[in-house]
Amino acid sequence: MIKELFYLLIFPGFLFISAFALAGEYIDRKLYARFQNRVGPPWFQPLADLIKLLAKEDIVPCDANANMFKLVPVFALTAAVASIIYIPLWQSSSIYSFPGDVIVVLYLLTIPTLCFFMGGWYSTSLFARIGSVRTLTQLFAYEVPLFMSILSAAVLADSWSIKDIVNFYNSHPGYLLFNGIGFVVSMIALLGKLEKTPFDIPEAETEIVAGSFTEYSGRLLAIFRLTLDIEMVVGAALISAIFIPFGLNFSPVPAFIITVIKIELVIAMLSLARTIFARLRIDQMVNFCWKYVVPLALTQLLINFLIKGFFR
Amino acid sequence: MDMVKKIVTWARIKSPWILHFNTGACNACDIELIAALTPRYDVERFGIQLKSTPRHADVLVCSGPVTRQIEDRLVRIYEQMAQPKFVVAVGTCACSGGVFKGCYNIKSGIDQVIPVAAYIPGCPASPKAIIDGVVKLLATLDEKK
Numbered sequence: 001m002i003k004e005l006f007y008l009l010i011f012p013g014f015l016f017i018s019a020f021a022l023a024g025e026y027i028d029r030k031l032y033a034r035f036q037n038r039v040g041p042p043w044f045q046p047l048a049d050l051i052k053l054l055a056k057e058d059i060v061p062c063d064a065n066a067n068m069f070k071l072v073p074v075f076a077l078t079a080a081v082a083s084i085i086y087i088p089l090w091q092s093s094s095i096y097s098f099p100g101d102v103i104v105v106l107y108l109l110t111i112p113t114l115c116f117f118m119g120g121w122y123s124t125s126l127f128a129r130i131g132s133v134r135t136l137t138q139l140f141a142y143e144v145p146l147f148m149s150i151l152s153a154a155v156l157a158d159s160w161s162i163k164d165i166v167n168f169y170n171s172h173p174g175y176l177l178f179n180g181i182g183f184v185v186s187m188i189a190l191l192g193k194l195e196k197t198p199f200d201i202p203e204a205e206t207e208i209v210a211g212s213f214t215e216y217s218g219r220l221l222a223i224f225r226l227t228l229d230i231e232m233v234v235g236a237a238l239i240s241a242i243f244i245p246f247g248l249n250f251s252p253v254p255a256f257i258i259t260v261i262k263i264e265l266v267i268a269m270l271s272l273a274r275t276i277f278a279r280l281r282i283d284q285m286v287n288f289c290w291k292y293v294v295p296l297a298l299t300q301l302l303i304n305f306l307i308k309g310f311f312r
Numbered sequence: 313m314d315m316v317k318k319i320v321t322w323a324r325i326k327s328p329w330i331l332h333f334n335t336g337a338c339n340a341c342d343i344e345l346i347a348a349l350t351p352r353y354d355v356e357r358f359g360i361q362l363k364s365t366p367r368h369a370d371v372l373v374c375s376g377p378v379t380r381q382i383e384d385r386l387v388r389i390y391e392q393m394a395q396p397k398f399v400v401a402v403g404t405c406a407c408s409g410g411v412f413k414g415c416y417n418i419k420s421g422i423d424q425v426i427p428v429a430a431y432i433p434g435c436p437a438s439p440k441a442i443i444d445g446v447v448k449l450l451a452t453l454d455e456k457k
Contacts, residue, residue, distance in 0.1 A: 029356070038354040044326065045359050051323035052370070057394040059367060127365075205364040217367040217394040 021229035053222035073223035076115035083108035090256035120212030131211025141289035142192030148297035149182035198277035236266035331369035337376025340436035341403035348439035
């Protein structure tokens with residue numbers, strides 16, 4: 001019982017993942033600033049933002065459904081924190097590894113997005129509603145290629161559990177070369193999931209104020225921001241565990257350090273993409289995903305099926 | 313309890329999010345304010361971020377004498393902000409009404425309508441002056457505790 005609580009609340013649960021998420025946000029913002037030839041925020045900036053928001057007043061709009069408005073951020077945070085339990089961090093197996101955990105992680109990462117939708121919807125502000133509808137529209141565009149690209153790697157490894165996938169690719173590193181397309185597709189989809197710049201349509205501040213989060217202030221906004229950061233770290237950890245699983249079969253301490261470095265590398269790639277691209281329109285985004293990204297993911301799936309048929 | 317208060321004050325000083333609102337200015341102060349937010353001055357060093365909704369902002373940066381038409385909107389935006397909130401008046405017009413002082417159609421300064429925490433004079437106020445003003449406002453926050 002105490003062991004489970006420790007896993008859930010301290011390591012690798014809430015406390016550790018929050019600190020890691022704040023560090024991830026700092027790296028993202030600092031790199032973004034350096035790419036723009038700026039100095040960038042100091043190292044404690046995400047922490048200061050979080051504490052300040054936690055100490056601010058919570059405003060619930062009088063038209064909003066107060067219970068849902070307050071509950072939804074907590075649901076989002078819970079789902080994001082729960083998903084780290086099934087991600088391997090210091091060995092090839094996560095703490096509660098079971099066959100099928102890759103699918104559970106993918107679904108747990110979807111819940112925050114649905115919560116952003118519901119939070120925006122129940123705040124009954126016009127901007128929040130437009131933002132939340134865009135969140136959902138975008139969800140249908142990137143979720144399919146994300147699932148296809150990650151599960152095609154699982155198809156090649158012939159298992160639905162992250163542990164077996166990691167072990168398979170560590171013993172047969174050659175097969176990783178075939179997963180290149182899947183890696184690119186899942187990075188694009190992760191950008192969409194995290195609502196980062198080429199796909200930050202749901203919170204486009206020049207059009208619809210702040211999207212789903214328009215009416216959120218204080219503590220509830222802090223929880224939403226922390227959720228997004230945790231989602232970024234967990235998504236990066238999932239991609240690094242499946243597409244670049246090296247080092248996870250070492251002894252715990254070096255394996256953990258290598259995992260952290262890999263996650264930060266994925267985050268660095270995300271912030272590079274954020275710097276290079278400008279925001280798309282929602283119709284361009286949906287078109288791009290269904291016309292180019294989904295066929296790419298299908299190609300990856302086909303390649304993996306063929307390799308599995310011929311070589312394994 | 314004292315420790316918590318100290319940490320919260322520290323966080324507030326380190327992360328002021330601003331909301332820019334034009335209360336009838338000629339746009340010169342707004343251009344200077346936008347210049348202060350460019351990579352040239354890089355206000356993210358101090359944790360300052362431009363937010364687009366009053367719900368997220370801590371500091372309301374107003375420019376211009378308050379025209380009678382915008383007065384109600386200014387009060388509404390101020391009331392939509394979450395506590396604790398501060399108002400900064402940028403430019404001579406925002407401080408006192410400037411050359412428009414006494415006109416029939418303006419209120420002669422932000423402080424006629426909502427409480428103001430810091431005044432930044434200048435026509436227009438330069439980006440450096442604006443950043444200095446915001447930093448001085450945050451310094452007073454530390455003294456008050």
